[in-house]
Amino acid sequence: MSIRTVGVIGAGTMGNGIAQVCAAAGFQVTLVDINEAALERALQTIDRSLDRLVQKEKLGSEDKQQALGNIRTTTELAALESADLVIEAASEAEPVKLSLIRQIDEIVSAQAIIATNTSSISITRLAAASNNPERVIGMHFFNPVPVMALVELIGGLQTNEATRQAATEFVSDIHKTAITVRNSAGFAVNRILVPMINEAVFVLQEGIASAEDIDLGMRLGCSHPIGPLALADLIGLDTLLAVMDVFYTSFNDSKYRPAPLLREMVEAGYLGRKSGQGFYHYPA
Template identity: 60%
Template sequence: MSSTSPNNSLGREIQTVGVIGAGTMGNGIAQACAVSGIQVVMIDISEAAVQKGLATISGSLDRLLKKDKISAEAKASALAHIRISTDYADLKEAQLVIEAATENEALKVKILQQLDAMLAPDVIVATNTSSISITKLAATTQRADRFIGMHFFNPVPMMALVELIRGLQTSDATHAKVKTLAETLGKTPITVKNAPGFVVNRILIPMINEAFFVLAEGLATPEDIDAGMKLGCNQPIGPLALADMIGLDVCLAVMDVYMKEFNDSKYRPAPLLKEYVAAGWLGRKSGRGVYSY
């Protein structure tokens, strides 16, 4: 584990955060940071992608404004804290960079290695992965002790939880620094050891998968399955509607990870879930999943 000196990023407050990815999770993380007064550099592969991400943030802030959750001044201030770019060189002022790209291991490794090559050695790098091993991703970098999982939940501006996942190599100082940042964002962090799915998705996604088994067996309609879980377990949304929100392809990909990593048949993906994904019925984002949108 590398030593830390008083003048490196672990010894300073995090004032600027880089976010890689301007999609649903990336722009949500950027918004949460900006609303909390932290400077943000949001990066994506094209100008169209970052402009779309910024427009999404502006629209989200507009909804909060209409509900009197924020003032017009607060909205303007948040937007003023966000800079968009397609150039990693614009991350040079960041003390922390959060990778929030698509849940694809090869893509994440490519991005992390690009970051590793151009960021100062003392910059902390976090990944927003929901299922990929933090220890494994950390090992692909030259800053494994300054690498951590920072798993936000969708929609990021509304959801209070952040899972902080420590890889085998993550230093205490890195964990403490990122925990403080999460609290600054108004989030409640929980600390989790590295394991497939961590804590929340380890429990949640198999529950969704089981709901597909129940649906396939014809035990109840989708509406009644969801109503049963909402009213019987006090959940705000039923598992099938939640699957549509998450994306059925994402749910299937996570179950495939569990099956591969645990080699336990209890993690086998439901055939109906696989069938829906094969049909392109991915949920809200495709206009059709368990429900039609």
């Protein structure tokens, strides 16, 4: 399988980051979202991100323009017809992802790879929505995508070796490092990370320490580059809650119970950086 053209569905934080790294690596990218304004914001975000790389002399000005020229945007899924690889980066909601995979399956060729950026949902279950489930794979990027070097590759029960190999080569081509993970709720990194963040929310909820002291303690005491609550704000509290709910349901184990404060903050619309308010306040 030779990948030259890439479709990315979802122009949010993950989608625009994935589009950027693919375009910067020389791939032709079609970025799709149902909202034209979201696509405009995504291009502005990518432009600023590339500017920072130019300022740090990690990217030339001509390379920046070439990367931007490699991206086209559209609100029509049908524009993905010729894509060799489609990466679904929509919200972490199983019905949404299942619906998108069914739609992509009807548009792209039978040889095209369908990847999902899910951080917790079963790849086997998502692949079953395709008429060619052997070409579906989990391709879990980490936020912020242009900075984070890791991609988890997760095959479903149906995923064939050709798809796995092509995905591995693609990750290398966009200058990331892949690890291979067995299909299980949360996979490897989030299976460890998200319950730790959830426990930090419990510590805050119980008044054991302030948000600032929790984060400072983990940074200075455990050498974490960012505290768990600040990281929660970066990831999005709604995404974290969705992952914890998947764990709680999948494993039927009380140790994965989402912290009530986390659920309440999501209900209040305090989602972190993207809403301007989470465990910390982010002025517009």
